Amino acid sequence: MLHADVKLDTLGYFCPMPIIMTLKKIKELTLGQVLEVVSDDEGIKQDMPAWCDTTGHQMVGLEEEQTKSGTIYKAFVKKTK
Amino acid sequence: MTIAQMDPAVALANLQASKPDKVTIVLLSGDMDRAMAAFIIATGAAAMGMQVTVFFTFWGLNTIRRKGAPSSAKDWLRQMFGLLNKGGADSLPLSRFHFWGLGTKMMQKVMKQNRMPGVPELMETALDLGVHFIACTTTMGLMGITKDTLIEGIDQFAGVTTYLAEAKQGSVNLFI
Numbered sequence: 001m002l003h004a005d006v007k008l009d010t011l012g013y014f015c016p017m018p019i020i021m022t023l024k025k026i027k028e029l030t031l032g033q034v035l036e037v038v039s040d041d042e043g044i045k046q047d048m049p050a051w052c053d054t055t056g057h058q059m060v061g062l063e064e065e066q067t068k069s070g071t072i073y074k075a076f077v078k079k080t081k
Numbered sequence: 082m083t084i085a086q087m088d089p090a091v092a093l094a095n096l097q098a099s100k101p102d103k104v105t106i107v108l109l110s111g112d113m114d115r116a117m118a119a120f121i122i123a124t125g126a127a128a129m130g131m132q133v134t135v136f137f138t139f140w141g142l143n144t145i146r147r148k149g150a151p152s153s154a155k156d157w158l159r160q161m162f163g164l165l166n167k168g169g170a171d172s173l174p175l176s177r178f179h180f181w182g183l184g185t186k187m188m189q190k191v192m193k194q195n196r197m198p199g200v201p202e203l204m205e206t207a208l209d210l211g212v213h214f215i216a217c218t219t220t221m222g223l224m225g226i227t228k229d230t231l232i233e234g235i236d237q238f239a240g241v242t243t244y245l246a247e248a249k250q251g252s253v254n255l256f257i
Contacts, residue, residue: 012196016125020206023128054102054129 002061002076004036005029011072015043019051022077026057029079034060037075048075056081102131103251107244110257111140113173113185113200119257120203126253127210134251135207136244138217141257142224143168144200145216145232154225163225170201170232208234213247215239 152163
């Protein structure tokens, strides 16, 4: 289990909404805090690292969880700028 | 005279450094699906910290027209055209399976059920994220569309050279 300071629920949203919501949320965090983005859009596995690469935030890790309604992805992003 | 051979990796790095992360999109189409693609790319790029400009021309202008805003054209030909060519981001037709509005309504319903934002919401997000909107003045003149019939937030009213000046500096240029 990775540690997160703030959790963001983007369940049910498709691309590009999870990324847009992440962008808005991460502005509220302080440097060094970790944001957990919860999504059921598989695209986030590739999109979140790509977003981190471009914006300079740090991708801490990604967890997958099987639920009754499908796979849920948890992306952990550390605010670094 | 000697010519210094440049390492390709260095050349690429220099090229990338000299090109700002700039995206320009020409939206010619007034179809809902195409406008969706344009705004998804625009908002995605803006979220990645890129500078984004969307140039709205021809049918693409319908996305930034206010719904029900009258045409200000004086001559009857353009007035008729204004009646036929309806604007408004929430009333764009699908490029396929429009079926006199039925197919489009079905698509909008499916999108809502799946919490997928429509063109109006995506457009608002784009404006929020600082995406630059340019309206093509040639099309506006041709179709009798005036500034007061367009939505708020249009940054520029300009022509092809303004677009090209932006596109020249861009690393991603799309025509939709």
